Amino acid sequence: MVQYFAARLDSSFAALSDATRRGVLEQLGRADASITDLAEKFHMTLTGMKKHVAVLEQAGLVATEKVGRVRICSLGARGLDAETAWIEAYRQRWAARFDALDQVVAELKHKEKLDGRKKRE
Amino acid sequence: MDARKESDSRTKAERTSERELVVTRTFDAPARIVFAAWTQPELLQRWWAPKSFGIVFLACEADVRTGGRYRFVFGHGDSPPMEFFGRYLEVTPPLRLVWTNEEAGDGGQITTVTFEEQGGKTRVVMHDLYPSKEALDEAIASGSTSGMAETFTQLEDLLATPANV
Numbered sequence: 001m002v003q004y005f006a007a008r009l010d011s012s013f014a015a016l017s018d019a020t021r022r023g024v025l026e027q028l029g030r031a032d033a034s035i036t037d038l039a040e041k042f043h044m045t046l047t048g049m050k051k052h053v054a055v056l057e058q059a060g061l062v063a064t065e066k067v068g069r070v071r072i073c074s075l076g077a078r079g080l081d082a083e084t085a086w087i088e089a090y091r092q093r094w095a096a097r098f099d100a101l102d103q104v105v106a107e108l109k110h111k112e113k114l115d116g117r118k119k120r121e
Numbered sequence: 122m123d124a125r126k127e128s129d130s131r132t133k134a135e136r137t138s139e140r141e142l143v144v145t146r147t148f149d150a151p152a153r154i155v156f157a158a159w160t161q162p163e164l165l166q167r168w169w170a171p172k173s174f175g176i177v178f179l180a181c182e183a184d185v186r187t188g189g190r191y192r193f194v195f196g197h198g199d200s201p202p203m204e205f206f207g208r209y210l211e212v213t214p215p216l217r218l219v220w221t222n223e224e225a226g227d228g229g230q231i232t233t234v235t236f237e238e239q240g241g242k243t244r245v246v247m248h249d250l251y252p253s254k255e256a257l258d259e260a261i262a263s264g265s266t267s268g269m270a271e272t273f274t275q276l277e278d279l280l281a282t283p284a285n286v
Contacts, residue, residue, distance in 0.1 A: 091134030
């Protein structure tokens, strides 16, 4: 099992180590695209793009499906998880901020209490 | 660790539609106090960039009234300063704050924060509305693919969660 995870990790790292492949993921995050579309977009030969897509597919980051004579690429299950991961990172950022805000709010509340007491005295 | 987790779970974040992100958290104080912490620059500075972010405020200017502008500048080690700016579209104490985020040009979101007081506690709802699905997708994509280190960390987190495998 551990070996399986390690293998997945390796293949994902390898897949993401290339700027074109990261660009392809970004592109597919916006809309599905055929290999021909992607090749054109990244100024690449069809064969070159096929290789990149194969690497991404093997890592589970991209899924492909043949529709008629065209192979359509979309984000794989793991690619979709990227959005979930981003939202979690975003949430953690706000949680850290709000923890700090909690302290500021507690201080203000305490100060208000003291001031109120002073006024009554 | 447990205390940290508990406070962590009090903050919820969700993509509620193609164009919207919502973050919520409840604070143990009346709305006027929480609102003050969002609208007085000297208070805002104390929590907007907590230590764990590794950034420091270089400037925190906020003219908090409808139509007023704000400008936050952060320093991060030797990197060039990061600047965030925009305009307050609505300031209604102690209920509602709306501002624009203009540093990214037209793709910036509109942030609406509401303060709902109930039984001495205040529920803060922060709502980000992006101009289009593409703009939010772009924000997510650039956030998750910009730094390799960050991508790797996210990937590791992802792979460490059995539900995602």
